[in-house]
Amino acid sequence: MRTASFPEGFVWGVSTSAFQIEGATDQDGRGPSIWDTFAAGAYGDPACDHYRRYADDVRLMQDLGVAAYRFSVSWSRVLPEGHGRVNGPGLDFYDRLVDELLRAGIAPYATLYHWDLPQALQDGGGWTSRDTARHFADYAGVVYDRIGDRVDTWFTFNEPQVAAFLGHASGVHAPGRRSAADAFVSAHHMLLAHGLGLEALRARGAARAGVVLNLSPVLTPAQLGDVSLDLPEEDAEAVARIDALHNRQFLEPVLRGRYPADLLPLVEKVAGLDHIHDGDLDVIGGPIDLLGVNYYTPIVVRAQPGAPADPAFPGSEGVLFCSVPTAVTAMGWPIMPSGLSLVLRRLSEEYPETDVMITENGADFVDVVAGDGVHDIERMSFLEEHLRALRASLDEGARVRGYLLWSLLDCVEWADGYRRKFGIVHVDFTTQRRLLKDSALWYRDVIKRNGLGAERPKRPTLETVAARAGVSRATVSRVVNGEASVSPEARAVVLRAVQELGYVPNAAARSLVTQRTDSVALVLSVPRNGGDALISAVVQYVTGVLEGAGKQITLMLADTAESHRRIIRHVEAGQVDGVVLVPPDGPDPLAERLARTGVPVVLLGRPAIASLVPYVDVDNAGGAKAATRHLLDRGRRRIGVICGPMDLVAVQDRLAGHLAALHEGGLRPAIALAGLDRQSGGAAARELLSGHPDLNAVFATSDELAIGALEAAREAGLQVPRDLAIVGFDDVHAASCTTPPLTTVRVPTADQALALARLLLSRLDGRHTTSVVLPTRLVVRATT
Numbered sequence: 001m002r003t004a005s006f007p008e009g010f011v012w013g014v015s016t017s018a019f020q021i022e023g024a025t026d027q028d029g030r031g032p033s034i035w036d037t038f039a040a041g042a043y044g045d046p047a048c049d050h051y052r053r054y055a056d057d058v059r060l061m062q063d064l065g066v067a068a069y070r071f072s073v074s075w076s077r078v079l080p081e082g083h084g085r086v087n088g089p090g091l092d093f094y095d096r097l098v099d100e101l102l103r104a105g106i107a108p109y110a111t112l113y114h115w116d117l118p119q120a121l122q123d124g125g126g127w128t129s130r131d132t133a134r135h136f137a138d139y140a141g142v143v144y145d146r147i148g149d150r151v152d153t154w155f156t157f158n159e160p161q162v163a164a165f166l167g168h169a170s171g172v173h174a175p176g177r178r179s180a181a182d183a184f185v186s187a188h189h190m191l192l193a194h195g196l197g198l199e200a201l202r203a204r205g206a207a208r209a210g211v212v213l214n215l216s217p218v219l220t221p222a223q224l225g226d227v228s229l230d231l232p233e234e235d236a237e238a239v240a241r242i243d244a245l246h247n248r249q250f251l252e253p254v255l256r257g258r259y260p261a262d263l264l265p266l267v268e269k270v271a272g273l274d275h276i277h278d279g280d281l282d283v284i285g286g287p288i289d290l291l292g293v294n295y296y297t298p299i300v301v302r303a304q305p306g307a308p309a310d311p312a313f314p315g316s317e318g319v320l321f322c323s324v325p326t327a328v329t330a331m332g333w334p335i336m337p338s339g340l341s342l343v344l345r346r347l348s349e350e351y352p353e354t355d356v357m358i359t360e361n362g363a364d365f366v367d368v369v370a371g372d373g374v375h376d377i378e379r380m381s382f383l384e385e386h387l388r389a390l391r392a393s394l395d396e397g398a399r400v401r402g403y404l405l406w407s408l409l410d411c412v413e414w415a416d417g418y419r420r421k422f423g424i425v426h427v428d429f430t431t432q433r434r435l436l437k438d439s440a441l442w443y444r445d446v447i448k449r450n451g452l453g454a455e456r457p458k459r460p461t462l463e464t465v466a467a468r469a470g471v472s473r474a475t476v477s478r479v480v481n482g483e484a485s486v487s488p489e490a491r492a493v494v495l496r497a498v499q500e501l502g503y504v505p506n507a508a509a510r511s512l513v514t515q516r517t518d519s520v521a522l523v524l525s526v527p528r529n530g531g532d533a534l535i536s537a538v539v540q541y542v543t544g545v546l547e548g549a550g551k552q553i554t555l556m557l558a559d560t561a562e563s564h565r566r567i568i569r570h571v572e573a574g575q576v577d578g579v580v581l582v583p584p585d586g587p588d589p590l591a592e593r594l595a596r597t598g599v600p601v602v603l604l605g606r607p608a609i610a611s612l613v614p615y616v617d618v619d620n621a622g623g624a625k626a627a628t629r630h631l632l633d634r635g636r637r638r639i640g641v642i643c644g645p646m647d648l649v650a651v652q653d654r655l656a657g658h659l660a661a662l663h664e665g666g667l668r669p670a671i672a673l674a675g676l677d678r679q680s681g682g683a684a685a686r687e688l689l690s691g692h693p694d695l696n697a698v699f700a701t702s703d704e705l706a707i708g709a710l711e712a713a714r715e716a717g718l719q720v721p722r723d724l725a726i727v728g729f730d731d732v733h734a735a736s737c738t739t740p741p742l743t744t745v746r747v748p749t750a751d752q753a754l755a756l757a758r759l760l761l762s763r764l765d766g767r768h769t770t771s772v773v774l775p776t777r778l779v780v781r782a783t784t
């Protein structure tokens, strides 16, 4: 493979933002921002503690060799009320940061608004108020006056589309509004603020100023294979409309001083046009020196008459947002490096005079810290593939001046908190220790040679694992496939080696060398404990997503020994590329046998035997912990647990979570075992009550058992929740219909099914796959 070098002077850097890394949200006079309010103290502090550790972080960047660092300024650190009084110590921080960067030979790039509006301005209407745009311009001036002598690259806004529409339409970001009108009005005011801010910066002599937009190509599923495909009229209209809402709503005003003609009727319908004043577009369209482009993923849509609008895209009625038949990141974002090239080609064609900087690109994957590092081969491959696409775009003439990777550090990923890992540097949030991931070392090499290496990032092989673990290849292979015939000690050694090396079994290689059948087996073993809703969701989503990816689905029932044999024969004969297995509860020999065929298999539910066969499950232990903590918070100190059947892994996990929470609360357990149904739940409850007459709460590992306990309590003359609080698990339909309605732990049914389908697609694509464990949610009703 050829090395791909980049033009001389190409800028390599990293990006972060204030709220996501600084922490210290109440220090040195900083005022609250809308994200402090929205996150309500759940995260944000201490984030990466960058406010105190900035010098160490600059050192890290220096070691990586970056030429530029894009950070954002926290408005409420500088102006705690959003306008008026300037907070000197807040400005001092950015002053110190800039000096530290310059000392390290790193060019500071400042973003003025990365979503953290001062709460005081929100209280006055936030972005729905025109005044906020004027305050922004004043704020820009204040910041420039302090650090403008040393910062020559300025971005007014980061992704106004996200701030306006996720913040005000779908409400999943701060300030959490759900008003389509507010979203359009806010978007306009942000654009106006950009224009006014730009004027303020220019008036003071800023060398280079621009704005950062999140751009995505908008395609239909059919165009994923061939972008030049002609579209039927309805699809072409759907694509154009979403493109207007997502891309052109921002590109056109900024670069051409006008709104797209096809956008205005959409805006007018929900928000009117009174908020757009004469002259605004002249201000917004003031010339910029640099357009920042954040690229992560494409948008895939098609026409679907009657479909309701997506909440984040008011005006998208009749458009279906499609899942994409490619591998996704842990964030669920489809991976499509060629999408970056499409964005850049479009910019070259439509705005040929515009200089571009990739201001964000990166990926969230599940990381494993393995002693000496984090072997994040997936992130490396993601970055490498995007840089290859970028390199190709440069050859086509794209005016890209640099690439800033998102992100330097693992940090607070907005509404998702700490669980997303976009960093090339791992952060341990309890100790704040930084650890360079392999991707950071790889990026350092890219920067050093100003280009990509001849070799793509390499995965460790089965042999490497066997050598590290000191066992044979066959043993590794048996452990990887979840075979029972390996001693627990050997299994543990192998799994540790796998973790340390970041080994990914490459089952897909097999289907690549043999031929693809484009057929996938969905194997259902029935019955499954209370799983009706789950099974139907699995059938629906697995079929939907996989068919969307061009796979034919064969539904196979695994209910008898003969059917098991038939399924194995079918898979061994190379009739399918992959298998989705919904095993029955409890140990399943079929899973093991299927894994041994070498065809990619994914499972629903954590299997009893640890292996590398990936599965999708819910956080059973976490859910039980939350349920038990809830009882403790309600002042219940004598809590019994009804659990069963104990051969189910999910039940074991739920019991473990319950016991852990009791232990934290300094309490001892009272356990009664049960089976599957209400009767056995009732019997277990009676047993608990007679053994522990002072019991005042019961946690049951399923709703069925909890409903049995409710009945037993009623028979015993106990009032729920006064005498006895009861919590179940699963949130089955019946849970909301009991008297009183049952507090329970909700498991995300559709998400599990979707994750299962995506996991198989990733495997078929030869991507790194890790098991997926989805969070559960406590639903508090009247029984507690």
Ligand code: FCB
Pocket (backbone or CB within 6 Å): 017, 020, 158, 159, 162, 214, 294, 360, 406, 413, 414, 422
């Ligand atoms: C972008 C944001 C950035 C980060 C990445 C993952 O939309 O600008 O702050 O959240 O996504």
